[in-house]
Amino acid sequence: xxxxxLALAEPGTPLFADAAGDIEVSFEFFPPKTEKMEATLWDSIxxxxxxxxxxxxxxxxxxxxxRERTHATVARILRETSxxxxxxxxxxxxxxxxxxxxxxxxxxxxxxxxxALRGDPGEGGxxxxxxxxxxxxxxxxxxxxQVAPFELSVAAYPEGxxxxxxxxxxxxxxxxxxxxxxxRAITQFFFSPETFFRFRDHVAAVGIDAExxxxxxxVSNVAxxxxxxxxxxxxxxxxxxxLFEGLDSLPGARQLVAATVAAExxxxxxxxxxxxxxxxxxxxxxxxxxxxxxxxxxxxxxTDERRCAA
Numbered sequence: 001x002x003x004x005x006l007a008l009a010e011p012g013t014p015l016f017a018d019a020a021g022d023i024e025v026s027f028e029f030f031p032p033k034t035e036k037m038e039a040t041l042w043d044s045i046x047x048x049x050x051x052x053x054x055x056x057x058x059x060x061x062x063x064x065x066x067r068e069r070t071h072a073t074v075a076r077i078l079r080e081t082s083x084x085x086x087x088x089x090x091x092x093x094x095x096x097x098x099x100x101x102x103x104x105x106x107x108x109x110x111x112x113x114x115x116a117l118r119g120d121p122g123e124g125g126x127x128x129x130x131x132x133x134x135x136x137x138x139x140x141x142x143x144x145x146q147v148a149p150f151e152l153s154v155a156a157y158p159e160g161x162x163x164x165x166x167x168x169x170x171x172x173x174x175x176x177x178x179x180x181x182x183x184r185a186i187t188q189f190f191f192s193p194e195t196f197f198r199f200r201d202h203v204a205a206v207g208i209d210a211e212x213x214x215x216x217x218x219v220s221n222v223a224x225x226x227x228x229x230x231x232x233x234x235x236x237x238x239x240x241x242x243l244f245e246g247l248d249s250l251p252g253a254r255q256l257v258a259a260t261v262a263a264e265x266x267x268x269x270x271x272x273x274x275x276x277x278x279x280x281x282x283x284x285x286x287x288x289x290x291x292x293x294x295x296x297x298x299x300x301x302x303t304d305e306r307r308c309a310a
Contacts, residue, residue: 025276025277025279026186026276027056027279027288028056028057028058029058041073045081047286048281051299052300053083055113067102070087070088071106084112087106091135091139093130093133096134107147115152115153117155118140126163136173137154138180139180153183154174154186156174158187159233162233184210189216191265196214199212214277216280219240219258219261220287258287266291
């Protein structure tokens with residue numbers, strides 16, 4: 001058993017004592033709206049880059065609202081860093097020809113990885129297939145594979161997508177995305193390790209053998225997280241509300257609490273065999289970096305080996 005696994009198993013042992021650092025990570029960012037937000041984003045990218053992430057993804061706003069900004073951010077990452085960028089792409093408000101054209105442009109620029117999502121319209125509306133557009137993420141995955149041999153990641157929902165009839169239907173949808181050519185699934189965030197382990201077991205039981213990467217959202221703003229959770233079907237436990245009570249005017253304390261909660265979740269996932277983590281950074285580096293550090297990941301850990309293997 002790894003040092004970190006032993007620390008979790010033996011009472012009295014410091015939780016992160018001699019953490020092995022044998023993990024790989026990826027980070028998600030969103031395209032900035034202002035010059036100040038852009039500066040924050042690039043500070044975060046520069047801070048996290050030495051951890052040698054497998055890739056960094058850039059989101060695509062509801063209704064395709066950030067299309068140009070997503071493209072510009074991905075292009076700059078490709079142009080100015082050694083990181084591997086993954087562009088989010090959705091089915092919303094575009095024909096197949098338009099989406100294929102965006103994908104082809106990405107390929108021509110050197111982007112080889114896309115996060116393929118059904119997507120949601122703006123203003124909280126329900127998804128409706130665009131006339132002539134892709135009807136869902138599985139359809140999009142199949143279409144992108146016809147454009148170019150992209151590496152493709154898709155979304156998974158440990159607690160079920162809000163639009164799914166039930167969890168069986170949700171798993172069937174995931175199976176269709178993998179069968180269409182997706183390489184891995186990245187989960188929406190969750191706050192209980194058992195939620196992920198149950199989901200991983202259900203995925204294996206239906207015959208899906210693709211990589212399932214847990215998505216980790218370090219929470220420093222419960223109200224904001226509640227909005228995110230409502231959109232993706234995640235549950236925020238009551239204890240988390242209580243944990244952050246009284247910290248509204250203490251951002252530093254909120255950061256410490258958030259890092260502690262997320263790091264413990266990651267440690268429990270690690271003890272259950274997880275070695276790949278995807279962090280929803282909200283364009284801030286501190287929490288994700290701190291958690292990676294606690295898990296033993298340091299700048300340069302296995303960088304050359306990972307690059308050679310890739």
